[in-house]
Amino acid sequence: MEFEPVFLEGGGITSVKGFRANGIASGLKELGFKDLGLILSEKPCDVAALFTNNKIKAAHIIFDLERLSNKISAIVVNSGNANCLTGEIGVKNAREMAETVEKSLGLEQGGVLVASTGVIGKFLNMDVVLYGIEKLARVIKIESDEKNFSYAIMTTDRKTKTVATECEIDGSRIRIGGAAKGAGMIKPELVDLPHATMLAFIVTDANIEKKALKEALIEATNLSFNRISVDNDTSTNDSVFLLANGMAENKLITYKSEAYELFKIALTKVCQSLAKMIVKDGEGATKVVKIEVKNSITEMDAVKIARAIADSYLVKTAIFGQSPNFGRILAAAGYSGGKFDLKRLKLYFNDLLLFSDGEIVHENVSRAANEMITNEMTITLDLNLGRKEYFVWTSDLTCDYVKINASYLS
Amino acid sequence: MEFEPVFLEGGGITSVKGFRANGIASGLKELGFKDLGLILSEKPCDVAALFTNNKIKAAHIIFDLERLSNKISAIVVNSGNANCLTGEIGVKNAREMAETVEKSLGLEQGGVLVASTGVIGKFLNMDVVLYGIEKLARVIKIESDEKNFSYAIMTTDRKTKTVATECEIDGSRIRIGGAAKGAGMIKPELVDLPHATMLAFIVTDANIEKKALKEALIEATNLSFNRISVDNDTSTNDSVFLLANGMAENKLITYKSEAYELFKIALTKVCQSLAKMIVKDGEGATKVVKIEVKNSITEMDAVKIARAIADSYLVKTAIFGQSPNFGRILAAAGYSGGKFDLKRLKLYFNDLLLFSDGEIVHENVSRAANEMITNEMTITLDLNLGRKEYFVWTSDLTCDYVKINASYLS
Numbered sequence: 001m002e003f004e005p006v007f008l009e010g011g012g013i014t015s016v017k018g019f020r021a022n023g024i025a026s027g028l029k030e031l032g033f034k035d036l037g038l039i040l041s042e043k044p045c046d047v048a049a050l051f052t053n054n055k056i057k058a059a060h061i062i063f064d065l066e067r068l069s070n071k072i073s074a075i076v077v078n079s080g081n082a083n084c085l086t087g088e089i090g091v092k093n094a095r096e097m098a099e100t101v102e103k104s105l106g107l108e109q110g111g112v113l114v115a116s117t118g119v120i121g122k123f124l125n126m127d128v129v130l131y132g133i134e135k136l137a138r139v140i141k142i143e144s145d146e147k148n149f150s151y152a153i154m155t156t157d158r159k160t161k162t163v164a165t166e167c168e169i170d171g172s173r174i175r176i177g178g179a180a181k182g183a184g185m186i187k188p189e190l191v192d193l194p195h196a197t198m199l200a201f202i203v204t205d206a207n208i209e210k211k212a213l214k215e216a217l218i219e220a221t222n223l224s225f226n227r228i229s230v231d232n233d234t235s236t237n238d239s240v241f242l243l244a245n246g247m248a249e250n251k252l253i254t255y256k257s258e259a260y261e262l263f264k265i266a267l268t269k270v271c272q273s274l275a276k277m278i279v280k281d282g283e284g285a286t287k288v289v290k291i292e293v294k295n296s297i298t299e300m301d302a303v304k305i306a307r308a309i310a311d312s313y314l315v316k317t318a319i320f321g322q323s324p325n326f327g328r329i330l331a332a333a334g335y336s337g338g339k340f341d342l343k344r345l346k347l348y349f350n351d352l353l354l355f356s357d358g359e360i361v362h363e364n365v366s367r368a369a370n371e372m373i374t375n376e377m378t379i380t381l382d383l384n385l386g387r388k389e390y391f392v393w394t395s396d397l398t399c400d401y402v403k404i405n406a407s408y409l410s
Numbered sequence: 411m412e413f414e415p416v417f418l419e420g421g422g423i424t425s426v427k428g429f430r431a432n433g434i435a436s437g438l439k440e441l442g443f444k445d446l447g448l449i450l451s452e453k454p455c456d457v458a459a460l461f462t463n464n465k466i467k468a469a470h471i472i473f474d475l476e477r478l479s480n481k482i483s484a485i486v487v488n489s490g491n492a493n494c495l496t497g498e499i500g501v502k503n504a505r506e507m508a509e510t511v512e513k514s515l516g517l518e519q520g521g522v523l524v525a526s527t528g529v530i531g532k533f534l535n536m537d538v539v540l541y542g543i544e545k546l547a548r549v550i551k552i553e554s555d556e557k558n559f560s561y562a563i564m565t566t567d568r569k570t571k572t573v574a575t576e577c578e579i580d581g582s583r584i585r586i587g588g589a590a591k592g593a594g595m596i597k598p599e600l601v602d603l604p605h606a607t608m609l610a611f612i613v614t615d616a617n618i619e620k621k622a623l624k625e626a627l628i629e630a631t632n633l634s635f636n637r638i639s640v641d642n643d644t645s646t647n648d649s650v651f652l653l654a655n656g657m658a659e660n661k662l663i664t665y666k667s668e669a670y671e672l673f674k675i676a677l678t679k680v681c682q683s684l685a686k687m688i689v690k691d692g693e694g695a696t697k698v699v700k701i702e703v704k705n706s707i708t709e710m711d712a713v714k715i716a717r718a719i720a721d722s723y724l725v726k727t728a729i730f731g732q733s734p735n736f737g738r739i740l741a742a743a744g745y746s747g748g749k750f751d752l753k754r755l756k757l758y759f760n761d762l763l764l765f766s767d768g769e770i771v772h773e774n775v776s777r778a779a780n781e782m783i784t785n786e787m788t789i790t791l792d793l794n795l796g797r798k799e800y801f802v803w804t805s806d807l808t809c810d811y812v813k814i815n816a817s818y819l820s
Contacts, residue, residue, distance in 0.1 A: 056744035056752060085737060085752075087768050120737025121770050184724070231723040233738070234745035313641035313723075313807075314595060314815055321816025327495060327530025328643070331595070334466035335644035342466060342495075358497050360531050397723075399809040405724055406731025 003167065005266040007273070008175075011164025012146040016177040017205040018042035018247040020144035023152025026132025028080040028118075028125065036132045037077040037152035038101065038140050039201055044071035044111060045243035048214035050221055052238035059083040059090030060114040061239060063098070073111040075201060075241055076101045076133060077153050079181070081124050083116040084236045093124050100130050104137030115199050115239050117155055117181060146179070153181040153199060156404055161277040167266045169206070169259045172250030176266055178202035180274040184230055184283035184405060198225060200240040200274055206263060207246035208253040215255055216264045217242045224271035228393045230282035231401070232311040242267075279393045280375075284400030287319055290378040292391040293338075297383075301338040302390035305381060308336030309394075316397035319377075324368030326354050329379060340383045348380040413577065415676040417683070418585075421574025422556040426587040427615040428452035428657040430554035433562025436542025438490040438528075438535065446542045447487040447562035448511065448550050449611055454481035454521060455653040458624035460631055462648035469493040469500030470524040471649060473508070483521040485611060485651055486511045486543060487563050489591070491534050493526040494646045503534050510540050514547030525609050525649050527565055527591060556589070563591040563609060566814055571687040577676045579616070579669045582660030586676055588612035590684040594693035594815060595645040608635060610650045610684055616673060617656035618663040625665055626674045627652045634681035638803045640692035641811070642721040652677075689803045690785075694810030697729055700788040702801040703748075707793075711748040712800035715791060718746030719804075726807035729787075734778030736764050739789060750793045758790040 013021045023037035049068055051061045060083060076097055083090045098112040116124075150160035164177035182198030208216075221240055253259045279288050291310045296302035309315055312332040318325040326347055333340060347355035349371040352364050371377055423431045433447035459478055461471045470493060486507055493500045508522040526534075560570035574587035592608030618626075631650055663669045689698050701720045706712040719725055722742040728735040736757055743750060757765035759781040762774050781787055 054741060054744040055750075056740055082737070085740060085765070085770060120735075120741065233722055233724045233742065236737075236741050236744060312643055313811075314643045317812050317815035320812065323817060325530075327492070327646075328595075330466055330495060331464060331530065331646050332643065334464040334646060340465075355495070360495060397812060399812045401723075402727050402730065402807060402809045402812060405727035407733060 003262050003265060005165040005167035005269055008164040008166055011177055012162030013039055013149065013177045013179050013201060013203050014144050014146045015164035016175045016203045018245045019177070019203045020140055021149035022136065022140040022143060022145045023148035024132060024136050024139060027128045028078055034148060034152035035078055035080045036129070036136055037149040038136050039075045039149065039203065040105065040140055041073050041203070041243060041245045043245045043247060044073045044108065045245045046210045046213055047072040047113070048217040048242045050217060050240045052235055054234050054236045056084065056236045058116055058237040059086055059094045060116045062091050063094035064113045067110055067113060070110045071108065072113055072243060073107045074101055074105065075113045075115060077115040077199065078124070078129060079153050079155055080118040081116060081122055082118045082120045082237050083124050085121040086123055089123060093126055096126060097129060097133060100133045101137060104134050113241065117153065117199055117237050120236060150179050153179065155181065156183045156283050157181050157281055158183070159277070159281050161274055161281065163270055163273040165266050165270055167262065169253065169262045170251045172248050174204065174206045174248045174250060174263070176202060176204040176270045178270050178274050180278060182278040183281050198238050198278055200225065202240070202242045202270060204242070204244045205246070205248040206244050206253060207248060207250050208244050208263060209255055212253055212255040212260050213242060213244050216260065216267050219264055220268040220271040223268050224275040227391060228275045228279045229310045230279060230285065230395050276393055279395050282395035283404045284398040285395035286375070286398060287396045288376050289319055289394050290391055291394060292378055292380040292389070294380060294382045294389045295384050295386055296388045297339055297386035299388040299390055301340070302388050304336040304338035305333045305340065306390050306392045308332045309379070310392040313397060316394065319372065320396035320398045322369060322372040324349065324365070324372060326368070330355065333381060341385060344384040346382040346384060350378055413672050413675060415575040415577035415679055418574040418576055421587055422572030423449060423559065423587045423589050423611060423613050424554050424556045425574035426585045426613045428655045429587070429613045430550055431559035432546065432550045432553060432555045433558035434542060434546050434549060437538045438488055444558060444562035445488055445490045446539070446546055447559040448546050449485045449559065449613065450515065450550055451483050451613070451653060451655045453655045453657060454483045454518065455655045456620045456623055457482040457523070458627040458652045460627060460650045462645055464644050464646045466495065466646045468526055468647040469496055469504045470526045472501050473504035474523045477520055477523060480520040481518070482523055482653060483517045484511055484515065485523045485525060487525040487609065488534070488539060489563050489565055490528040491526060491532055492528045492530045492647050493534050495531040496533055499533060503536055506536060507539060507543060510543045511547060514544050523651065527563065527609055527647050530646060560589050563589065565591065566593045566693050567591050567691055568593070569687070569691050571684055571691065573680055573683040575676055575680055577672065579663065579672045580661045582658050584614065584616045584658045584660060584673070586612060586614040586680045588680050588684050590688060592688040593691050594641060595643045608648050608688055610635065612650070612652045612680060614652070614654045615656070615658040616654050616663060617658060617660050618654050618673060619665060622663055622665040622670050623652060623654050626670065626677050629674055630678040630681040633678050634685040637801060638685045638689045639720050640689060640695065640805050686803055689805050692805035693814045694808040695805035696785070696808060697806045698786050699729055699804050700801055701804060702788055702790045704790060704792045704799045705794050705796055706798045707749055707796035709798040709800055711750070712798055714746040714748035715743045715750065716800045716802045718742045719789070720802040723807060726804065729782065730806035730808045732779055732782040734759065734775070734782060736778070740765065743791060751795060754794040756792040756794065760788055
């Protein structure tokens, strides 16, 4: 059976039946940049959400966790302030944001979630935020504008990040759309509780059992957001939300059914697409590199090796410099704690073999730099020991990263 | 009892009785930079050595491990090539280096150790190296020159690193002197086997039992070289050597005696002094920051928290930018896996309290940037939970670090 979800060009949240989105400049950010976004569903949704594994969690997470069993109609997001390390006042402020959306749009009590991103350790200016929410509620009733929403959730992002896909499941056309933000403080470990300050908002019109919604999100996240790293700093605010409003009116998708497997494939594609956009837009990044570890004895060995390489300062600067320094790559594998045997390991840059049988493939070394010129490359370590594997997408480390973060109060 | 080892201004290896050192340009490095160093003791020495915990170990380590029970008279060091990932040929080359020193200086067979630092994954040009060793052997017989040695072991180092101390133990004057190199790929975890590409050569004229020599080195290293991080990349070549020639003719220092405790204090001071020089000279570094975690329940909690903060890209760029971004510091503590309670934690920049009782100390925040102006500062997290503690010295992350490593083939 062939199952190929189709990407909708220029698609996003608003490509999905019943979902509106918009954003405005409330004044939280200076210079009139957009900083307040809202997603609204015509019908109340089941929700699945995964949050950062950081012990310190932003106020919006503490607040949202209480509401995940409710039916959700909207998510309000502010950028410019992470509402983190703000104690009980922070949680109260998140609650007020949600309640103001409920009142302004006449929604059921308990039906709104909140997300925040930006500087840690500052109280939100609630006068500005609440006034902004009232205004945004008026705007979204009249007009839906995906771009405005995408801009409103940005911090150090250079580009907006949206995607949508359509597929056929059980004879019904189902859409999944999403928007994300994130460029720095990116090493998601989103647990059930998953992690990054990445925020991702995914919506679908699928009619799907709540348990299936959550399990699909966990599986898709483990193959996407949890496999990216810009700077190895796991944020306090990372959140992935998935709303399902059932408006596709398909036969209910139940956990572990064939339809579930298809839904999961489509959702994974959406999540991977957004995750990769985050790495591409990593602070100061010029390249995306897939670090692939194959044929390990355990998956954990592959995870340790792939992550050590993906997070190495020296590997990331070498990638920036297009310097084929495979010694640094193997050194990172060497301190990763993952099990390998240097005599059995094969190292590739794309398809070019550089190390094999315990020896450098000297005739290929001079061609290694050529493989690094493009914006994307794959570094593969075939451990040749077992049958497990893991991959991570990482970005390069550049002067621009340093400049952005030497001054950004995130 | 007061015991205060005295630092000898401008001291180093050659401040210690019976030790000579020198270095030359053999041609391994381009442009006539010095690249071959030699330490020579008048009398054969007991040796203790600790090497990198990286699974991939340079050829010199594999070679040296066979000789640590021998009496050692000399250590030969080359820079410009790490002789790592060079397989059996690399080990054979290390052996040839040692044997050439033995022959050229008429030393006992087995009495020479080897160290290498530089680019990984290239074979040494043995014609150049062996010719250089013969020349250096002739030079060192005539002349001892600490500076030449210090220059010869440098790679990306900007400064030479030497220190010497004198103390009185059991009525005898004992000296300990040392030289080190290292600026990048620095996160030593030197085990018995300890890690960085740092190399440190420490010599003493103390008459000390071999077991005491090794135990003192392990304890001193755990309080010094193992507590520094420039870039969180543990090298394949890290090595710390300690030679004792007994020429101070003091009463034998035995393990766990009072004299041992004094020797250990003096040795720790030498190691800490060299370790801190490495961080100060970290690639592109402008600042040294001590990350201190106090009053944790277990030492491992303090280790995890201190290391996560010391290795955070975002904390290190904030330090460079003198940006008092304590949110990033607490976020790193949050993902470290170390146990703490935000409500009990106190965060200080030097003596300035910034976070206490779960809240930001708002009146002090505006003064935080002032604490970051100097070249050295201390960030303290008092967890207020237990009685354990740990500290790490780290450097800032700068554009220069990126530039150096985008092009350096290390």
